[in-house]
Amino acid sequence: MPVHNADIATIFEEIADLLEIENANPFRIRAYRNAARIVLNLSEELSILVKQGEDPARLPGIGSSLAEKIVEIVETGRCQALEKLRRQGSPGLTELLHIPGLGPKRVAALYHELDIHNTEQLFRAAKDGRLQQLPGFGKKTEQHILEMIETHVKQAKRFKLGTAAQYADSLQQFMQQNSEVNEVVVAGSFRRCRETVGDLDILVTADKSAPVMDHFASYDEITEILSKGKTRSTVILKNGLQVDLRVVPVQSFGAALHYFTGSKAHNIAIRRRARQRGLKVNEYGVFKGNRIIAGDTEESVYQSVDLPYIPPELRENRGEIEAAEDGKLPRLITVEDIKGDLHAHTTATDGHNSIEEMADAARARGLAYIAITEHSRRLTVTHGLDEKRLLKQIEEIDKLNDRLKGITVLKGIEVDILEDGSLDLPDRVLARLDLVIGAVHSKFHLSRQKQTTRILRAMERPYFTMLAHPTGRLLERREPYDVDMWRVIDQARQRGCYLELNCHPERLDLLDTHCLLAKQAGVLVSINTDAHSIADLDNLRYGVGQARRGWLEAEDVLNTLPLKTLRQYLKATMT
Numbered sequence: 131m132p133v134h135n136a137d138i139a140t141i142f143e144e145i146a147d148l149l150e151i152e153n154a155n156p157f158r159i160r161a162y163r164n165a166a167r168i169v170l171n172l173s174e175e176l177s178i179l180v181k182q183g184e185d186p187a188r189l190p191g192i193g194s195s196l197a198e199k200i201v202e203i204v205e206t207g208r209c210q211a212l213e214k215l216r217r218q219g220s221p222g223l224t225e226l227l228h229i230p231g232l233g234p235k236r237v238a239a240l241y242h243e244l245d246i247h248n249t250e251q252l253f254r255a256a257k258d259g260r261l262q263q264l265p266g267f268g269k270k271t272e273q274h275i276l277e278m279i280e281t282h283v284k285q286a287k288r289f290k291l292g293t294a295a296q297y298a299d300s301l302q303q304f305m306q307q308n309s310e311v312n313e314v315v316v317a318g319s320f321r322r323c324r325e326t327v328g329d330l331d332i333l334v335t336a337d338k339s340a341p342v343m344d345h346f347a348s349y350d351e352i353t354e355i356l357s358k359g360k361t362r363s364t365v366i367l368k369n370g371l372q373v374d375l376r377v378v379p380v381q382s383f384g385a386a387l388h389y390f391t392g393s394k395a396h397n398i399a400i401r402r403r404a405r406q407r408g409l410k411v412n413e414y415g416v417f418k419g420n421r422i423i424a425g426d427t428e429e430s431v432y433q434s435v436d437l438p439y440i441p442p443e444l445r446e447n448r449g450e451i452e453a454a455e456d457g458k459l460p461r462l463i464t465v466e467d468i469k470g471d472l473h474a475h476t477t478a479t480d481g482h483n484s485i486e487e488m489a490d491a492a493r494a495r496g497l498a499y500i501a502i503t504e505h506s507r508r509l510t511v512t513h514g515l516d517e518k519r520l521l522k523q524i525e526e527i528d529k530l531n532d533r534l535k536g537i538t539v540l541k542g543i544e545v546d547i548l549e550d551g552s553l554d555l556p557d558r559v560l561a562r563l564d565l566v567i568g569a570v571h572s573k574f575h576l577s578r579q580k581q582t583t584r585i586l587r588a589m590e591r592p593y594f595t596m597l598a599h600p601t602g603r604l605l606e607r608r609e610p611y612d613v614d615m616w617r618v619i620d621q622a623r624q625r626g627c628y629l630e631l632n633c634h635p636e637r638l639d640l641l642d643t644h645c646l647l648a649k650q651a652g653v654l655v656s657i658n659t660d661a662h663s664i665a666d667l668d669n670l671r672y673g674v675g676q677a678r679r680g681w682l683e684a685e686d687v688l689n690t691l692p693l694k695t696l697r698q699y700l701k702a703t704m705t
């Protein structure tokens with residue numbers, strides 16, 4: 131069975147987590163986390179590269195020992211290093227790590243202090259009030275953990291959009307190989323660009339369905355076939371992802387695509403509109419009595435209920451139907467509207483490519499500018515820049531810009547926001563930059579009031595361009611910190627600064643609802659990849675998807691501006 135990059139990344143993440151529980155060397159832990167990120171964002175499948183005899187060690191950030199593990203995983207589907215760590219610890223520890231709010235540090239404390247090995251033991255300890263006695267836990271944390279276990283256990287597993295995309299893309303290609311298959315579209319929440327998806331809903335048009343179903347069932351990553359019918363099958367892939375496949379005739383394609391794209395709430399509202407017009411809409415078409423009047427395209431479905439086409443990302447029944455009716459649908463931003471990237475790292479800190487390599491890659495993707503924004507000194511695990519090294523980098527970028535053609539490198543920093551709201555580098559050096567991105571990387575558990583005050587204070591600093599990943603959440607790994615986003619957005623409006631929408635599939639932060647609030651407040655959002663390698667630049671599509679869910683248009687987004695205008699906007703934040 132082929133191993134996907136996402137599988138390898140998951141293994142490396144788990145190794146990093148288990149090492150952290152063991153209090154291993156932080157640089158070793160970091161190496162695994164970085165490797166996971168690199169692997170996840172590669173555009174090529176490692177399993178294919180390895181089969182072609184390529185050495186993964188040639189990838190930036192992958193040393194020889196990581197490369198060996200990659201080859202082992204690709205060839206055997208197993209990783210002995212991980213199995214050894216699991217034997218040393220306990221299989222339940224991995225499960226504990228997946229409870230939001232429980233990072234490796236907390237799991238380590240639970241494990242070493244209270245001998246807690248799994249969710250069941252944790253649940254009992256929390257119920258008995260034993261957690262609050264642990265240093266660094268307290269009553270509130272205990273309550274939080276109880277709630278998390280309850281929601282976590284109740285919630286079925288969902289997959290991050292970026293992970294689902296790897297499976298969706300290869301399944302789509304696989305289905306295309308069958309000669310009976312016409313069109314293949316992945317519908318459902320995936321097409322709506324939700325940040326996580328529950329399952330994949332794949333729609334295929336074909337005249338004959340039986341051969342298509344047989345082809346689907348032969349996909350060698352399937353572990354279980356839950357059902358196999360004439361027009362519909364459901365299977366589970368070996369990573370646990372469920373896939374629904376439907377085959378429909380060409381003349382029903384639009385109606386089926388509309389139906390299976392959802393959301394359910396949007397579909398219900400459209401069907402109601404149809405009924406008011408004496409029509410019936412279902413997955414086969416739009417009907418007047420027994421006569422089919424539309425349904426070959428999605429446009430025809432909307433037209434039949436007197437609406438213009440509504441893009442999938444808006445279909446949540448959150449006002450899009452009313453907006454469509456009033457001719458007020460937003461002209462949603464597209465990847466092509468983005469003119470540059472304002473957040474990227476290089477080998478100077480925890481990135482994997484040089485400034486010039488990042489600039490070349492950005493230009494190859496059609497961008498006109500890229501800002502280099504390293505971590506600041508406080509983030510020692512990333513080898514963050516102090517004043518001296520930042521000044522050196524500024525010089526280096528000036529020199530590089532003199533000879534680079536077709537792309538401009540902007541000078542920036544991702545400076546840590548300290549607990550008291552001050553920034554991790556002095557104003558005199560920040561003043562020499564084109565932009566300053568402030569970020570919270572520590573003290574995630576401050577009270578709402580303290581966290582909000584801390585961030586508002588940072589935004590008031592004389593050199594502050596934008597707030598990075600504003601809620602700090604990591605999907606499935608870390609809950610957002612408790613901050614009043616209303617006040618943050620309002621502060622950005624008053625101060626005249628910007629908010630980042632971080633494109634990394636694990637972050638996608640701002641949330642879609644915040645994007646809409648920012649837009650309404652007139653605060654521009656910057657859609658940044660936070661790239662740590664060239665491949666990360668391709669995460670832009672996820673950020674743009676999120677922005678589209680948040681109703682953003684090109685004019686709501688800072689980095690759609692041409693360089694000259696952008697410079698004026700940045701400059702205005704640096705006084």
Ligand code: DGT
Pocket residue numbers: 317318319320324326327328329330331389390391392393394397398
């Ligand atoms: P997910 O998979 O939880 O991330 O979310 P979806 O939206 O992909 O939901 P899913 O896979 O259960 O169903 C796919 C689409 O099929 C859904 O977006 C709308 C449509 N659908 C499913 N069940 C119903 C239903 O009972 N009524 C209507 N109108 N549409 C439905």
Ligand code: CA
Pocket residue numbers: 318319320327328329330331
């Ligand atoms: Ca789905």
Ligand code: CA
Pocket residue numbers: 318329330331374
């Ligand atoms: Ca489904």
